[in-house]
Amino acid sequence: EDKVVQSPLSLVVHEGDTVTLNCSYEVTNFRSLLWYKQEKKAPTFLFMLTSSGIEKKSGRLSSILDKKELFSILNITATQTGDSAIYLCAVMNYGGSQGNLIFGKGTKLSVKP
């Protein structure tokens, strides 16, 4: 059965800290791995990773994929209170015509001032 496992499930840090969120997966017909940030309801897209070893970066956030070891990490440097959210990792397979997303349970990040 396809599965995506995120760790830790929750994390409390102080502003300015650097955090690393982990995502491991066992998915047949892997297509890509996506990270989303969920603050209220709608997950908002952060990154899509398809190739191993190529870091994607956006401001203080960065992410990398290891297709050999089947995991990805999401790094957030110099955290701010606005980074408090649930971070979802999802793997897209070749199901359907556009691929299906299989989500992990998420990591709840709380950034204290």
Added chain:
Amino acid sequence: EAGVAQSPRYKIIEKRQSVAFWCNPISGHATLYWYQQILGQGPKLLIQFQNNGVVDDSQLPKDRFSAERLKGVDSTLKIQPAKLEDSAVYLCASSPAGQGLSYEQYFGPGTRLTVT
């Protein structure tokens, strides 16, 4: 660019009642998804449409859930009759078409359903 629209935002019903949710995807997006997100879990795909055709409904509880996208744009998801375990946020997402390419999915604000 307008995002994915959903309504209602909240709904409270009693078990065994019926409920319907509406979704309007981003203009031009051919693929539409419905997800169920139970508290503390990641979203779980219920059904995927490509234009007005169903391409994956393997995880849709068809004895009580139904969905349609008649004109290939808006979609409705219905639950009849509702059970307590249906309490969740129902998310709609859309993505552009493109065989063989990967596109991110854009999510709507969701509908929070509470079944009492």
